[in-house]
Amino acid sequence: MTVYVIDDHPLMRDALTMLVHRVRPGLKIIPIHKLNVVESTVEKNGTPELFCLDLQLPDTLGMSGVQVLKAKYPDVPLAVVTSASASEFEARCLEAGANAFIEKSNSPTEIIAALRTLLVSEEDAAAEDAASTAGPTKLSKRQKQLILMLDQGLSNREIAEKLDISEHTVKVHFWRLFRRLGVNSRTQALHFARTNGWLGI
16 A cells, blocks of 8 residues: 655655654655646556645645545545644645644654554454444544543543643544544534443443
8 A cells, every 4th residue: 555745845755755654664655746646646656545745736726735635535544744834724624625634843753643543554444344333342442532522522632631642643533533433523423422322431
């Protein structure tokens, strides 16, 4: 499986490539300098497991890169890794379909933690899918914690402080939980948990 790092700055492509290698050694990582060669590059190099996308490319404007990738590859996790401000762009990126928003100013440890949660191995994904029909006792410890914290009405920042992780990592954990439950929001996840009597877990 292959990770595609899409960034027009050579140093940033190299730095991200090194970080992704630290997430999971042995991954095939393909650097790309602009969006309009992604499709041909994927055809040549194999099925993507993750896209790391910079917002500011020569052939993109605003959210267009996110929109194009999610339209062509809706099931592939997409991490926006950018120097753009989270306060200005994060909500818009997530609404456009990105699974994580990571500022380049974050520490390598924070970036690695956020990417690691998106890089679910096929074996792990299969185990999660098999467990998803077996009830809440088969949820991971972290997913059980998230459901309980949703019920407490905690914000992402408060959850991050309690779990001693970054807000970016919290958002990625929620993405995985939503995927497991087949929902799209915190409200839907909480409703699902209440409907199925999961709040006693």
